[in-house]
Amino acid sequence: MGESCLAEHLGRYGELTAAEKEALDGLTAGARHYKRGTVIRQEHGTPGDIYVVQRGWIFCSALLEDGRRQIVRLHFQGDLLGLDSLAFASAPDAVTALTDADVCLIDRGRLGQLFSDHPRLGALLFAVQQVDRVTLTDRLISLGRASARGRVAALLLWIASRLRFSGLPVDDGFALPLTQEEIGDLTGLTAVHVNRTMRVLSEQSLIARSGYSLRILDTERLARLADYHDRREVLDRSWLPPAR
DSSP, X not given: XXXXXXXXXXXXXXXXXXXXXXXXXXXXXXXXXXXXXXXEEOTTSOXXXXXXXXXXXXXXXXXXXXXXXXXXXXXXXXXXXXGGXXXXXXXXXXXXXSSSEEEEEEOHHHHHHHHHHOHHHHHHHHHHHHHHHHHHHHHHHHHXXXXXXXXXXXXXXXXXXXXHHTTOOOTTOEEOOOOHHHHHHHHTOOHHHHHHHHHHHHHTTSEEEETTEEEESOHHHHHHHHTXXXXXXXXXXXXXXXXX
């Protein structure tokens, strides 16, 4: 049996010991499959499980007073979700399967023990959560200050980076299973504005689209347009405690 998707994901930040991989593998407490569109947990409902995305795309969202939806985050293979259930009595946002998705459930007790038995892993999990936090801050800045082209460009670059980090090929194009409405929910734009913006990016030879596939043609120009920074490229591991 191969290593768990969480071990594979964390291993991309630095080599793990055999004992650390075994500890991460031991966190698994079952698996579930969700069809596209399935609401995995309701906003303000029961916090639910802690789990790792094994396959597919998942998003977190919140409903505004006027009924509009804001998609806050996208999650991909290897991402650990549901940690907020350790701090809150009710779910702060909804979690939905964007595509068909498989997840591995995480045993809460074993997760707590992991921090005691393997402090380096606990510190690494904390550091990865900080990468996600700063990435979310970047998105907030983009939503508040960037043009429509900049917002969409930043989103596309981040998705490509995240897929590449998971070991998936993106240079020759990648599947983008987001509707224009969903891209709008991620960028604060209307579907009509998204369609117009994507068309402009195509006309400027920055991206190429074919159905639900997308290829980034000029990463550097797109990054300048979006003022984009790939946060996963640099992770300071010098402060991590030694492995046991």
